[in-house]
Amino acid sequence: xxxxxxxxFHEASKRNGVILSFxxxxxxxxxxxxxxxxxxxxxxxxxxxxxxxxxxxxxxxQAQNIIRYSADKVxxxxxxxARWISGGMIAVGTEGGRFFVxxxxxxxQGEVTGLRERLDHITALSSEELKRFYREKLRxxxxxxxxxxxxxxxxxxxxxSAPVEYDFQTINADRSLFCxxxxx
Amino acid sequence: xNRIQLPGTDRSPEVDFDFASGRFVLRGESYxxxxxxxxxxxxxxxxxxxxxxxxxxxxxxxxxxYFNSSSAKALMNLFMPLEDAxxxxxxxxxxxxxxxxxxxxxxxxxxxxxxxDHACFEMVKEARx
Numbered sequence: 386x387x388x389x390x391x392x393x394f395h396e397a398s399k400r401n402g403v404i405l406s407f408x409x410x411x412x413x414x415x416x417x418x419x420x421x422x423x424x425x426x427x428x429x430x431x432x433x434x435x436x437x438x439x440x441x442x443x444x445x446x447q448a449q450n451i452i453r454y455s456a457d458k459v460x461x462x463x464x465x466x467a468r469w470i471s472g473g474m475i476a477v478g479t480e481g482g483r484f485f486v487x488x489x490x491x492x493x494q495g496e497v498t499g500l501r502e503r504l505d506h507i508t509a510l511s512s513e514e515l516k517r518f519y520r521e522k523l524r525x526x527x528x529x530x531x532x533x534x535x536x537x538x539x540x541x542x543x544x545x546s547a548p549v550e551y552d553f554q555t556i557n558a559d560r561s562l563f564c565x566x567x568x569x
Numbered sequence: 570x571n572r573i574q575l576p577g578t579d580r581s582p583e584v585d586f587d588f589a590s591g592r593f594v595l596r597g598e599s600y601x602x603x604x605x606x607x608x609x610x611x612x613x614x615x616x617x618x619x620x621x622x623x624x625x626x627x628x629x630x631x632x633x634x635y636f637n638s639s640s641a642k643a644l645m646n647l648f649m650p651l652e653d654a655x656x657x658x659x660x661x662x663x664x665x666x667x668x669x670x671x672x673x674x675x676x677x678x679x680x681x682x683x684x685x686d687h688a689c690f691e692m693v694k695e696a697r698x
Contacts, residue, residue: 413602414602417580434670435672435673438635438671438673439673442635442637442673445637446638449600466602466604466605466606467602467603467606519680520683523641523642524645524649536638536641537637537638537639539638540637540641
């Protein structure tokens, strides 16, 4: 029964081309270790250096988004950022010869509309417009409620080779699951 | 001001802020656990150095193989007072080091260069390690 239960998880990972996946409590030190493994794996597979850098960059931004913005926080935000722990999921894999990085975390219902609007805006921009928007944001003070300068999502969109995909699924009255997938 | 020297780690750059000689260096990888905690004191010391010291020339060297978006924000925060100082007539050179063939870092340098009108922004290609 035990192996049978996990076989479905194992098979689903294989079927979806997953080379690395993590679900649960994520911290900066977990991010670092997963990132090291990811870099090593891409090196061993002779991944093009520029592609590997973009995959790594998107991985870091997605993982840090979970740590900072997941509504499922294990260590409260009053502690220093280096000690935050937040629940979420992140996976890296290949699909049709392209890498993908996908993440998911819970967000408060109140944040869904704003986040959707920001992503609608970002995904509609051309690469030149993304570059301009990124530079504009770099020069501005961070948005309300944003910790990293609110440019992580733009960075993900810039490094991706196709518009990022995103979706929301209601969990209950207070929370939704937010998912984001980028192809490289 | 006391020189700030921090060894590089796997995820934070080597720092050498030598106020006496006006030479500042950031080198390595930059995606620190807490970008605000890492860069905040550096930005503060740069600002007080710029306001307290005479108009001695400054060379600010950045050689990062990778930096995350929080570090990009921090770099911009360091660059803005440097550009302001240059606008006030202080000789400021920013040297952006990138490995030959590293298009991502080269392009990031060109993006930052566009925000400088008064400081001299030099793109420095280095041999691939």
